[in-house]
Amino acid sequence: MQRYTDNVPASWQRVLAVIGVAWALLAAGSAVRASLNFPPDPMAQLESEFRALIPELPPRGTVGYLEQFEGNGSVDAVRVHYAAQYALAPRIVVGRTGPEFVIVAIGTERPGGDPRLRGYVQVARTPAGHRVFRRFTP
């Protein structure tokens, strides 16, 4: 029968195997414990909230998305934008106003009136608070 290696004595192979398996048991146990402590993932919630907008939007094409009025580059803001795209595919959700329909997620609009929404009117609102605006004039 072929030996594990040509050069390493069998007793050392056994020691290495024992160390390897003991390490694997420790690492796998630590992995389970770490996974139990993972924070909740907001994507399922966000995806379900944005799905509620589907009946209010055209079946495909480009839909606008109002970027957060400040802190737009934050991970949370990016996640919400991406969640809208994920939920609303095959529409393309672009991070600007201009298209006929614009999604205004919670907290993205500048308080006291956002000039980026000039010319748009609100046409739908989900229970979670996300809204759809529409521009009726070209």
Next chain:
Amino acid sequence: MIQALVGLLLPIAAVWTAFRAARLGEAAHSRLLTLALASCVGIGASSALTFTTLMLGGRLDSGFVVGDALFWLAIGAVSLWVARGRAPFPAAAAFPEWTKSDRVLRGAFVVVFAMACAVPIIEYTIAPHGQWDAWAIWNQKARFMFRAGPQWVDSMAIPWSQPSHPPLVAASVARLWAYAGRELTTVPAMLSGAFAISMLTVVMGALDVRRSRAWVAGAILIAPLTFTHLASAQTADLPIGLFFIATLVMLPMRPPEWRNGFNTRASLLLAGATASLAAWTKNEGVVFFGASTALVVWSILRHGRVRDLAWWVAGATPFLAALVWFKFGVVPEGPDYLEGANTAGVILDRALDPVRLGVIADTLSTLAVRWGGPGALGSLLVVVGLAIGSALRPTARIARGFLVVSAVMVAAYSAVYLLTPYDVNWLMLTTFDRLILQQWPILVFAACAPADRAGTIS
């Protein structure tokens, strides 16, 4: 869910029977390895057919499901007819009687395996849509395919969805959603699980499950949190890592009596298929295909068997054809992570920037130690050390061949870090674990590979 499972198993079973009909399984000389290779080729081929359907204007509706199922059933039926009266595969050598230490080792493996299975289940309950790249890239593309049919190419307009990456994972998810009739989050999770199990099967099958080293290697492979976390991720790094290791183990699995025979050609055919599947999964797979092709050419020239190269090419051609179709027919532009690096001046400026080099060195040293997660700190460095030690043995040509290909891949990753227009620290923090996972099975295999008495890659 049952329908999706049927959709997953149909091409695997059909390819398994086709291997039997063409005697390709004999090249693997392990039923486990043959099954894992059938999984690779079955999933890969069904994704290419799904892509072809979409590109020809089809939709992933019930008509597609019927046609797809009939196709795989026909492949299976014809293969069974061709192989009628033949033993399924050559009888495997009997398992030696287990000693007490064998029982302890296998028992420990079962415990590690159970814990490794628990992590994706726990993570699925927390994040059923997978991790960031799953819903930003792979499952999102799958939604475009499933919801919009041929208009799925609209997804190429989404800059963060990495349009240039090939669609094996997305097309596989979309196909199984078509079988399920709806977008179940369990489908990409199941597919990720299938890739992880196949990877484990490749490593253990190639190392020979009758031998203790296969069980040790299997336990080491799946134990780190980085492995199980990415097995839960529903992304493309685990599948491409599977295709890497499946290719490499098929290259050296050649005892001397096979060197010039059918099994060498069959090995090259299967390895060519899995190498091209890596390129059909992610962009870095193209680099792997180039590196493994160079290894094959070197080996073939050394033995003066130039004609055998045709088998490698034959295995690779179908998936490379699909890749060319995708790259020239769908993708609007090259990958953004190398944007701007198209002149010698820019390349030199970025590559020789002392600030960038310092950031890379600092970040790399931290991430390399941390890779593996809690309870596995330092595991990457230890396994790399063992793999190099294994490769330095005079007769360890298997390990050396593996590490050469792995070194080419690491050089390619490093080139991206050197040339990217993005913040290199951010890029490394978000990609290092995933990229090393692609190499992890190669490193574990090389560390545990037997000495090369059998005249393998030489």
